[in-house]
Amino acid sequence: MSLKLQKSDRVPFWTPRQPKVGKFLRYFDGVDRDPPTLFQPLDIRGMTISNRIGTSPMCTYSSEHFEANKYHLVHYGSISSSGPGLVIVESSAIDPLGASSPNDLGIYTETQAATHKENIVDWAHVHNIKIGVQLGHAGRKASLAAPLNGQLGVYVPKEEGGWPDDIMAPSAVPFDDSGVTPKELTIDQTRKIIKQYGISAKLAVEKAGYDFVEIHAGYGYLPCQFYTKTANKRKDRYGGSFENRTRFLLETIDEVRSSISNEVPIFVRLCADENVEDPEGWKMSDTLRLLPSLVEHGVDVIDVCSGGLNYKEYGWDHPNFLPPKEIAKQIKEHSDGKILVASTGGSQDGAIANSFLNSGSMDILLIGRIYLKNSGIVWQFADDLGIHLEQAKQKAWIFDAEGYLKK
Template sequence: MSAPASALFSPYSLGDLRLANRIVIPPMCQYSADRGNATDWHRIHLGNLALSGAGLLIIEATAVEAIGRISPADLGLWSDDNAAALAGVLESIRRYSAMPVAVQLAHAGRKASSHVPWEGGQLIPLVDGGWETAAPSGLAYAPGERAPLTLDAAGLRRIREAFVAATRRAAHIGLDAVEVHGAHGYLLHEFLSPLANQRDDAYGGSLENRLRFPLEVFDAVRAAFPAGKPVGMRISATDWVEGGWDLEQSVVLAEALKARGCDFIHVSTGGLSPLQKITPGPGYQLPFAERIRAETGLPTIAVGLITEAEQAEAIVATGQADLVGVARAMLYEPRWPWHAAARLGARVDAAPQFWRCQPRGQADLFSGARIGQR
């Protein structure tokens, strides 16, 4: 009797985009760009991940304007030069991999103008090459940091238009999907959370008002990206701070996104406040994704210390989430999907150059593999 089919390695569709399995490589910042342009690091790094056998690769947080970068070394899509550099990387990937590639479009808000993590990650002083940041309200992220500029109507319009321009560049270079970054304490999350948004206009105060700008950005991105190609959103489902953004509000946001044609929601947590209290553990963010999926039916990507094949399999098999994001574990082991397939008795796509590496006794691990030797 054959083994039961793996849920993790079953196909899935987001809009018109068909994924070979339910494994997603989430955006992971590399802080290796040159004035927003992708470099050889991106070609090597993303090319490696594109050969992993996952169902979808999402490129790291990609700034829609220069002041929206987390660090000076962030990837961008605010210019045609940025688009041309990323297009070259995408061309290299597609020469050898059929894996769909998405991009996360982002604006760092008050958390912009920071050193790269291995240089401390703190806010860069203006005299040392930092820049003025922008946010819903003039509230610094941490004590002792300079406050951001409060966005006025012209600033809001500029950022919406920047998201649209970046989306059009993403479509022009052939990216398969867009994820709008509304998580981790960056600009759109700052609008959502009452801890960062203390405006007294139509974009602050009530939940309806705090949702307004993130939803306007989503609508603008959705309208600018080709119909049928998926557009989703990454959110932090809670600030982990009393009085902040929480799961109940996240469900309301997810319902509003679903009504606007959102194709998926990518659920993580935290990042808005240094006061957050988190106790990480395997699958610690999973209950948030599970609740949002159960209440809204919106296709959901779960993340959060998901490192084992059996753990990921159970998440999909029991309906806790539709897709599983494997991030740091994928950096540590870029062939994670191969090992997961071997453990679950499934098959996975691999480039023919790798077919001969199948372990003895698992000669059917790679889909379509045909080995001849002279």
């Protein structure tokens, strides 16, 4: 056996060739048996993930010119080297007018795609992790201030780099009472945005090297502005009936699918319930009605969420509020196994996290804010369940040296 470390062929700088980080190895007790569900591999179209833990997309508002930089290298590098089965990179604008803030990531130019590859994707692939990007257009929620200074939901004026006079939406219906009213998209503008989703998906896969893409149709982004009657007052083919209001999302899915390889999975981040008393609001029953169309149009994974679409929404303490796990469970029950469901769980205990999958509530457990506190949460889950995982060599050796891998 050679003592010389082999260089990774994924990046131009020197770092050792890595194992498939996050892959199940064996139980602590040495007994040969199937791994816990949480750490079993999963096939998603032409992609296989080594375990069923994913990182939720979480905006970091750390970009200039909508490009990825060294902050993203450190942030996503820490996550992707810690062993999740997949990572979903934060919403990246498909159009400069569709960015939620001036500090969003973007992926509508080759230059931007190259920065994603250099600062995000390559490092994930060094560790043999599957990574995808969320394609976003914020519609009437564009041009907001990055909330890092606590300014949540405040539109950025033109003189400070915003574009509140140019934001676009299905109808001229404001998101809140700020006085900012979006312009109603024309049919031609609508079709152009749909085409742009495809262009961005192609850049993400072919130039940045992402393994999958996620269409952001949650938290009040443009696709769900189209499908709810509270934001869509149109009378043309993109408004009115259920079929017309959901047309934008379904045409976007078709455009993305036609722009990338058939082996590349498509995720959809879906606002399953608007969380409002308004009878015209989008309800869970509407999501279940939409479900067969999502299957028919080739969606592989639904990433569930709710709210964010209406400033009059009720919160988690309302009797009608559905937690993400309940939304995921209902979608799974109605999908007949034809689509995978990803959801957050909120647990910091491996046994409880594993029980979410064993109960049939979801197929993929997504971790968001917990990751920001504990980047080693996947390893912790493995310890909780009494199993060893493949780890990055720079981390694993010291534990091996101390006998950790022999317990």
